Amino acid sequence: MPEIRNFTMNFGPQHPAAHGVLRLVLEMDGEVIVRADPHIGLLHRATEKLAESKPYNQSIGYMDRLDYMSMMCNEHAYVLAIERLLGVEPPLRAQYIRVMFDEITRLLNHLMWLATHAIDVGAMTVFLYCFREREDLFDCYEAVSGARMHTSYYRPGGVYRDLPDRMPQHHPSQWRSARDLKRMNRARQGSLLDFIEDFTERFPGYIDEYETLLTDNRIWKQRTVGIGVVSPERARQLAFTGPMLRGSGIEWDLRKKQPYEVYDRVDFDIPVGVNGDCYDRYLVRVEEMRQSNRIVRQCVDWLRRNPGPVVLQDHKVTPPPREEMKADMEALIHHFKLFTEGFCIPEGEAYAAIEHPKGEFGIYLVSDGANKPYRLKIRPPAFVHLGALDEMGRGHMLADCVALIGTLDIVFGDVDR
Amino acid sequence: MVNTLFTIWSGLPQDVQIPALIIAKIVVILVPLLLSVAYLTFAERKIIGYMQLRIGPQRVGPHGWLQPIADTLKLLLKEIVIPGKANRFLFLLAPVLSIGPALAAWAVIPFGRGMTLANVDAGLLFLLALTSMGIYGVLIAGWASNSKYAFLGAMRSAAQMVAYEIAMGFALVGVLMASGSLNLGKIVLAQQGGILHWFWLPLLPLFFIYFISGVAETNRAPFDVAEGESEIVAGFHVEYSGMAFAIFFLAEYANMILISTLAAVLFLGGWLSPFEGTILQGYLAWVPGTAWLLIKTVGFLFLFLWFRATFPRYRYDQIMRLGWKVFIPITIVWLFVEGAAILFHLQPWFA
Numbered sequence: 001m002p003e004i005r006n007f008t009m010n011f012g013p014q015h016p017a018a019h020g021v022l023r024l025v026l027e028m029d030g031e032v033i034v035r036a037d038p039h040i041g042l043l044h045r046a047t048e049k050l051a052e053s054k055p056y057n058q059s060i061g062y063m064d065r066l067d068y069m070s071m072m073c074n075e076h077a078y079v080l081a082i083e084r085l086l087g088v089e090p091p092l093r094a095q096y097i098r099v100m101f102d103e104i105t106r107l108l109n110h111l112m113w114l115a116t117h118a119i120d121v122g123a124m125t126v127f128l129y130c131f132r133e134r135e136d137l138f139d140c141y142e143a144v145s146g147a148r149m150h151t152s153y154y155r156p157g158g159v160y161r162d163l164p165d166r167m168p169q170h171h172p173s174q175w176r177s178a179r180d181l182k183r184m185n186r187a188r189q190g191s192l193l194d195f196i197e198d199f200t201e202r203f204p205g206y207i208d209e210y211e212t213l214l215t216d217n218r219i220w221k222q223r224t225v226g227i228g229v230v231s232p233e234r235a236r237q238l239a240f241t242g243p244m245l246r247g248s249g250i251e252w253d254l255r256k257k258q259p260y261e262v263y264d265r266v267d268f269d270i271p272v273g274v275n276g277d278c279y280d281r282y283l284v285r286v287e288e289m290r291q292s293n294r295i296v297r298q299c300v301d302w303l304r305r306n307p308g309p310v311v312l313q314d315h316k317v318t319p320p321p322r323e324e325m326k327a328d329m330e331a332l333i334h335h336f337k338l339f340t341e342g343f344c345i346p347e348g349e350a351y352a353a354i355e356h357p358k359g360e361f362g363i364y365l366v367s368d369g370a371n372k373p374y375r376l377k378i379r380p381p382a383f384v385h386l387g388a389l390d391e392m393g394r395g396h397m398l399a400d401c402v403a404l405i406g407t408l409d410i411v412f413g414d415v416d417r
Numbered sequence: 418m419v420n421t422l423f424t425i426w427s428g429l430p431q432d433v434q435i436p437a438l439i440i441a442k443i444v445v446i447l448v449p450l451l452l453s454v455a456y457l458t459f460a461e462r463k464i465i466g467y468m469q470l471r472i473g474p475q476r477v478g479p480h481g482w483l484q485p486i487a488d489t490l491k492l493l494l495k496e497i498v499i500p501g502k503a504n505r506f507l508f509l510l511a512p513v514l515s516i517g518p519a520l521a522a523w524a525v526i527p528f529g530r531g532m533t534l535a536n537v538d539a540g541l542l543f544l545l546a547l548t549s550m551g552i553y554g555v556l557i558a559g560w561a562s563n564s565k566y567a568f569l570g571a572m573r574s575a576a577q578m579v580a581y582e583i584a585m586g587f588a589l590v591g592v593l594m595a596s597g598s599l600n601l602g603k604i605v606l607a608q609q610g611g612i613l614h615w616f617w618l619p620l621l622p623l624f625f626i627y628f629i630s631g632v633a634e635t636n637r638a639p640f641d642v643a644e645g646e647s648e649i650v651a652g653f654h655v656e657y658s659g660m661a662f663a664i665f666f667l668a669e670y671a672n673m674i675l676i677s678t679l680a681a682v683l684f685l686g687g688w689l690s691p692f693e694g695t696i697l698q699g700y701l702a703w704v705p706g707t708a709w710l711l712i713k714t715v716g717f718l719f720l721f722l723w724f725r726a727t728f729p730r731y732r733y734d735q736i737m738r739l740g741w742k743v744f745i746p747i748t749i750v751w752l753f754v755e756g757a758a759i760l761f762h763l764q765p766w767f768a
Contacts, residue, residue: 009565016650031569031733122639122730128469219639219729398569399648399732 006034009398013042017120017402020412024389026401033401036393038386043416051376055342056082056156059376064150066378067414070109070357072101072141075154080260081352081365082156085345086317093308094158095261100196100299101144101153102261102354103292107203108137109357109409110289114210117282117406121223126213133206136199143167143192156343157318158311163303167195193300200297207289215283224278228392228404231276238388241381242359243288244408247273247281254355266298278407285409317343342371358382358409382414442534446523454670455485461722468726495659500562503656507561512657512664515554518547519671526678527602529688529706540601541589544679548585548634551672552578555636558665559653570652573642573733580740581633587748588627591620592683594755605687611694615686619758622751624684626744628717631676633736635669637721639728640736677717678710685713 007028012018021042027035047066051059063074076098083089090098115130138148143164145151153160167188172181187198214220230240235248245252253270255263271287273280311318319338320331345367353362359381368374385408392408393401429437459474459481466473474481499508525540527533537543552575559571593599595616596607608615617624633640644652654665681687688706692698731739 007565009569017648031573118729122641123728124465124638125469125726128471132470213727214729217729219731219735222735223729223732397732397734399642399730402648 017405019116019405019410022412031397033393033396033398036390036401038389040415043412047417048376048378051373053372055371057342061150061152064152065413066417067411068149069112069411070105071149071151072105072153073354073356073361076102077352077354077361077363079154079156080354081350081363084350084352085348085365085367086156088157088312088317090158090312091309093306094310096299096302097159097310098154099261099263100296103295104137104140106292106357107289108134110285113285113409118214120402120406123213126210129209140192140196155311155318157314162310163192165191167192193304196296197300200293203293204290207286211286221279223403224282227278227396227400228407229275229277230392235276239384243281243284244359244385246271247284248276249273254353254360260354266295268295278403281407344369344371356381378417380414380417382410386410386415446534447520450523450671453674454667455489457670457674457718459485464722465726492659492663497659497661500656502563504561507557511554511558511561512661514557515551515668516664518550519668522547522675525601527605527687528710533602536602538600541593541599545586545589549582555653562656564656566649566655567653569649570644574636574653577642577736578634580737581630584626584740584744584748585630585634587752588623591623591752591755592616594759595620601682605682605689608686608689612691615684617684620684622747626748628680630744631680632721632724635672635676637673638725639731641730642733642736673718673721677714680717681710681713
């Protein structure tokens with residue numbers, strides 16, 4: 001009598017649906033998953049340890065690279081933790097800029113999530129539609145910081161610089177006709193704010209396009225409804241946050257429950273799901289995109305009406321302007337000290353959590369009074385969510401496993417850190 | 418020149434003439450077929466590209482028109498890697514088994530009145546037999562590769578093809594009942610008399626089921642679980658490279674064209690003009706029947722590409738459910754309806 005064993009399959013780390021470097025050891029009974037064992041650590045870069053050997057400001061760039069789908073949100077939690085320890089608060093305009101870019105980042109992340117989730121389930125076209133909008137949002141990143149992804153734009157005490165008055169335009173090239181160029185530059189005639197406002201006007205129409213392709217599509221529903229159901233109780237026990245938790249029907253959003261920056265001054269709703277399956281989480285995230293669009297809209301209006309400083313004028317924390325440095329000895333010293341030694345933070349500890357597009361992203365910072373952190377602990381949402389994959393995947397089929405990885409919205413920069 | 422050729426030809430013995438003629442006909446069918454396969458891949462990339470706000474291949478040749486040639490060259494020059502633990506013989510046999518039926522099926526297709534390589538009376542049966550043969554290539558490829566992904570792909574595709582073969586077979590039985598013949602030429606001739614006389618109308622459910630089953634048979638989106646890009650990477654041909662892979666690819670596209678042509682022949686009157694019986698008939702009489710067939714086929718091929726750009730992928734068990742629990746019952750019921758229609762001589766189809 002031959003021994004009957006389950007089929008063990010290595011899913012990844014080089015797999016089109018592994019979202020990076022997930023290695024999933026699947027134990028399968030035919031097509032049905034009996035056990036899913038995620039093996040992680042292939043993208044581990046020791047961010048927490050690296051931060052211990054660098055002045056505070058130099059670690060901002062590492063934060064971008066954690067969850068490389070939502071760069072500015074990672075920075076936000078980090079600078080927020082520093083600001084809490086320093087006991088400073090950035091100017092109101094900086095707070096609005098941060099909220100606006102947090103929401104732009106949320107759009108970036110959710111678009112990427114929708115794109116990959118859809119292509120994992122087999123809907124190829126949504127993928128390219130989403131990337132069209134991401135281009136525009138990356139242009140906003142680029143206009144404000146010079147980098148399209150890893151921006152290092154948020155700084156303790158504000159943001160690196162004010163929004164530009166001119167949106168960069170596409171140059172003529174032999175690959176584009178004059179008409180195409182004109183169309184591409186149509187929204188880029190004014191300032192960055194004009195460009196973003198134009199985008200927020202177009203964007204709801206784009207979301208409708210994705211929804212036409214997916215929301216009522218029978219195949220999409222068959223593939224997502226009832227897949228990976230997580231009850232509200234279980235979602236709490238598994239430490240779910242963000243859309244994963246809201247998909248299960250729990251109304252929890254740090255932007256509302258523990259407002260930071262100016263989230264208490266903007267108007268938006270929190271969508272929640274009912275059944276806690278992949279389809280509900282899909283609906284929640286799509287609605288979140290519409291709400292983010294609303295928030296961006298309000299921020300644009302406010303930023304238009306209220307010019308002002310975007311960074312603290314406390315030169316112990318933020319560098320003085322260039323012109324000042326040319327004439328003022330003290331400013332020069334401040335600049336030198338900041339860019340060699342950095343600033344020192346009083347002894348203490350702080351935990352700053354923000355509503356990251358994927359869930360709660362927290363930075364726990366311990367300072368011993370030096371110019372670098374004594375300990376930095378990152379609380380990534382994706383790591384926690386990945387832990388639920390086994391439970392969610394049990395009894396589902398191999399194809400559902402792909403849909404589940406999609407719905408978890410995991411990014412390996414975030415899981416492995 | 419022509420005269421000398423003719424004298425040489427008539428000087429040949431009968432035993433040589435017939436095979437030579439057949440081989441010439443085969444070449445005349447296969448060369449355009451393989452060219453259309455090449456340009457179907459190009460059309461696919463272009464059409465899906467435009468649907469997805471891209472422009473598709475653009476660099477090789479004017480507007481990318483030489484792209485398929487470049488692809489073929491690349492695949493020809495690539496090494497065929499045979500995995501260490503694969504069964505060498507079966508591994509190399511599988512692509513042959515899958516391309517063979519895909520090409521052989523074209524023997525009975527009527528391209529116009531009397532324009533067919535083999536005008537056999539069991540044409541439909543021959544087609545059914547050959548399209549089911551294609552599954553062996555997939556199964557053997559999956560098994561011989563000795564890879565888990567390939568194995569899963571082969572299992573999926575075997576189950577899927579068996580299920581849809583049945584639905585497809587029943588749909589063809591409907592055509593057989595309506596036309597009273599298994600000969601494809603006669604099936605087309607039975608549809609004479611304009612668009613409303615074509616079989617798509619009396620056999621509407623069977624027509625839809627035939628085409629959807631055809632999409633499933635060729636493992637195309639949204640039924641591409643056997644390849645399942647995002648699940649099992651490439652399914653049964655995950656271990657194949659170079660020309661061995663290209664042959665699978667060729668077979669898939671040849672099958673797509675075959676299914677589209679068959680849909681046109683069986684349900685849309687094959688080479689018949691759609692304007693038969695209207696005033697336009699006289700004006701369009703100069704259009705060769707093959708052109709009508711081509712237009713109809715291209716229409717179906719466009720649907721294949723459109724599906725691929727639009728739909729998410731079904732899950733394996735959902736495909737099975739659709740095949741067994743929806744399609745097969747519908748076809749059976751419609752066969753009864755059709756039987757009743759024939760019994761009562763429903764005009765104008767079953768006169």
